[in-house]
Amino acid sequence: MCELLGMSANVPTDIRFSFAGLAKRGGETGPHADGWGITFYEGGRGCRSFHDPDPSAQSELAKLLKRYAIKSRIVVAHVRKANRGRVSLENTHPFSRELWGRRWTFAHNGQLKGIKKRPLGRFEPVGSTDSEYAFCWIMSRLEERWPKAPRPAQLDAALAELCLDLNGLGVFNMLLSDSRVLYAHCGKRLCYLTRCAPFGTATLIDEDWRVDFAQETKETDVVTMIATRALTRDETWTELARGDTVVFKDGAVRLLRPGRRAVSVALPCGCD
Amino acid sequence: MCELLGMSANVPTDIRFSFAGLAKRGGETGPHADGWGITFYEGGRGCRSFHDPDPSAQSELAKLLKRYAIKSRIVVAHVRKANRGRVSLENTHPFSRELWGRRWTFAHNGQLKGIKKRPLGRFEPVGSTDSEYAFCWIMSRLEERWPKAPRPAQLDAALAELCLDLNGLGVFNMLLSDSRVLYAHCGKRLCYLTRCAPFGTATLIDEDWRVDFAQETKETDVVTMIATRALTRDETWTELARGDTVVFKDGAVRLLRPGRRAVSVALPCGCD
Numbered sequence: 001m002c003e004l005l006g007m008s009a010n011v012p013t014d015i016r017f018s019f020a021g022l023a024k025r026g027g028e029t030g031p032h033a034d035g036w037g038i039t040f041y042e043g044g045r046g047c048r049s050f051h052d053p054d055p056s057a058q059s060e061l062a063k064l065l066k067r068y069a070i071k072s073r074i075v076v077a078h079v080r081k082a083n084r085g086r087v088s089l090e091n092t093h094p095f096s097r098e099l100w101g102r103r104w105t106f107a108h109n110g111q112l113k114g115i116k117k118r119p120l121g122r123f124e125p126v127g128s129t130d131s132e133y134a135f136c137w138i139m140s141r142l143e144e145r146w147p148k149a150p151r152p153a154q155l156d157a158a159l160a161e162l163c164l165d166l167n168g169l170g171v172f173n174m175l176l177s178d179s180r181v182l183y184a185h186c187g188k189r190l191c192y193l194t195r196c197a198p199f200g201t202a203t204l205i206d207e208d209w210r211v212d213f214a215q216e217t218k219e220t221d222v223v224t225m226i227a228t229r230a231l232t233r234d235e236t237w238t239e240l241a242r243g244d245t246v247v248f249k250d251g252a253v254r255l256l257r258p259g260r261r262a263v264s265v266a267l268p269c270g271c272d
Numbered sequence: 273m274c275e276l277l278g279m280s281a282n283v284p285t286d287i288r289f290s291f292a293g294l295a296k297r298g299g300e301t302g303p304h305a306d307g308w309g310i311t312f313y314e315g316g317r318g319c320r321s322f323h324d325p326d327p328s329a330q331s332e333l334a335k336l337l338k339r340y341a342i343k344s345r346i347v348v349a350h351v352r353k354a355n356r357g358r359v360s361l362e363n364t365h366p367f368s369r370e371l372w373g374r375r376w377t378f379a380h381n382g383q384l385k386g387i388k389k390r391p392l393g394r395f396e397p398v399g400s401t402d403s404e405y406a407f408c409w410i411m412s413r414l415e416e417r418w419p420k421a422p423r424p425a426q427l428d429a430a431l432a433e434l435c436l437d438l439n440g441l442g443v444f445n446m447l448l449s450d451s452r453v454l455y456a457h458c459g460k461r462l463c464y465l466t467r468c469a470p471f472g473t474a475t476l477i478d479e480d481w482r483v484d485f486a487q488e489t490k491e492t493d494v495v496t497m498i499a500t501r502a503l504t505r506d507e508t509w510t511e512l513a514r515g516d517t518v519v520f521k522d523g524a525v526r527l528l529r530p531g532r533r534a535v536s537v538a539l540p541c542g543c544d
Contacts, residue, residue, distance in 0.1 A: 042361050043360055043361055043362075044362075045360075045362045045398050045399065046325075046360055046361025046362030046363075046364070046398070046399065047361065047362075048321075048322075048323040048324075048361055049320075049321065050320075050322070051320040052320075053318075060336070060340050061336070061340070064332070064333070064336050067332075068332050068333070088315055088317075088318055089314050089315055089318025089319065089320055090315075090316075090317045090318030090319075090375075091318075092318070096368075097370060098369060098395065098396065098398060100396065101396035101397060101398055102398060103362075103398050122394055122415070123370065124370065124372060124373035125373060126317050126318070126370060126373055126374065126375050127317065127318065143394070
């Protein structure tokens with residue numbers, strides 16, 4: 001059914017540890033062997049992606065990424081277990097579009113009954129998945145409403161409404177970034193973890209790797225990881241509730257509530 | 273001033289040999305050390321890209337691509353020597369957009385005086401280069417004219433006109449693909465080479481590598497390489513004339529002439 005992995009940090013941060021755990025789930029410790037992809041936002045506006053229709057657990061490209069440190073403030077990653085849409089590059093998440101001069105990135109797990117009956121605007125899917133179609137539907141609605149970029153609070157509110165709408169079609173767990181922030185929606189299953197001072201150690205579930213984050217970080221660093229299932233065995237991951245839409249900015253967490261003011265979620269270090 | 277590399281083939285083909293030559297020009301045998309990128313179209317509609325703001329001659333990612341065979345029918349690649357626009361990921365070619373459910377890829381060398389005064393439509397640049405701006409201008413004009421995909425001959429004619437227009441602003445050497453075909457425009461310098469039966473040997477100029485293509489190919493294969501400067505020392509590259517817009521499809525070559533019928537260029541094997 002696919003797994004998602006995201007990161008939001010207030011400093012450029014390397015995701016090799018978490019990615020190594022996720023990659024194992026693509027054909028070794030998990031069945032998500034129908035392709036994988038990852039997008040790193042580096043330096044602000046720019047991003048780069050790596051996609052592979054082959055299983056992440058065996059992929060040469062995934063092996064490179066486990067060695068090659070790319071420091072980012074936002075990451076969106078996905079390992080796929082195909083449902084609708086054949087295994088192919090064009091059906092491999094994350095998907096990407098440009099709107100308002102920003103690069104948007106989207107990954108999803110779940111099925112959305114009837115999504116392809118909904119009209120699209122100027123964004124059309126290249127592949128055949130419900131996921132990419134849903135992304136194009138979201139982007140089309142945003143662009144129709146605002147030819148130029150709206151204020152952040154307006155965008156937050158609109159996305160919360162659109163997610164609520166799509167949630168009604170089935171299972172809509174997703175990650176979406178516009179390069180400024182990272183949005184997440186929990187349809188059925190999604191959790192997160194914020195690492196901040198005092199940093200501790202963490203051990204992956206899927207691979208024999210333990211990190212002492214106190215050796216890797218500065219006191220002011222805030223790094224939030226978002227995942228379908230917890231990636232470490234010795235940290236406390238927070239499960240999002242079904243229907244939650246959350247926005248992560250520089251590692252901080254705000255819960256969006258359609259029609260009401262967003263709520264900041266206290267960070268463990270109290271530094272929000 | 274940047275260098276371009278493209279490929280159009282009638283069978284999925286591996287570009288490691290030519291890419292190895294180009295990559296050396298990014299900081300070793302050439303000065304194009306301000307980032308590089310490559311897009312591979314695999315299996316029809318899908319494509320994947322690799323971008324790095326670091327010099328290709330030293331890049332770990334480029335080293336992987338010299339080992340890791342990705343077979344494609346269309347490739348667009350670029351090594352950059354920055355002119356306008358700082359060295360950053362968002363300023364690294366090739367650039368990409370979706371239109372009509374196809375993934376479009378663009379790379380350019382040259383400068384275009386006044387390009388940023390031209391109005392854009394629904395495509396906006398993420399970075400600050402003249403090149404990406406020109407790409408967004410082209411895509412905006414196409415989309416305004418045709419909300420749904422036009423016939424290939426209409427698209428060919430429109431692109432020939434748009435290239436002629438941009439050529440008037442300075443130097444417009446470019447490669448552009450919509451996943452079906454590969455367009456090229458020679459503003460100042462661009463050449464191509466078609467390999468087909470009987471295949472021979474080729475030796476790179478920039479690296480100590482010689483290939484006997486007869487060992488690597490079938491008799492019906494047709495592979496056309498397009499580059500700013502010839503990549504091999506012992507093959508005959510054809511220089512395009514200034515102002516030529518060419519479309520490559522399955523390795524075959526057609527010269528587009530604004531307002532007149534396109535002309536097929538005979539392949540050396542006579543198999544066009």
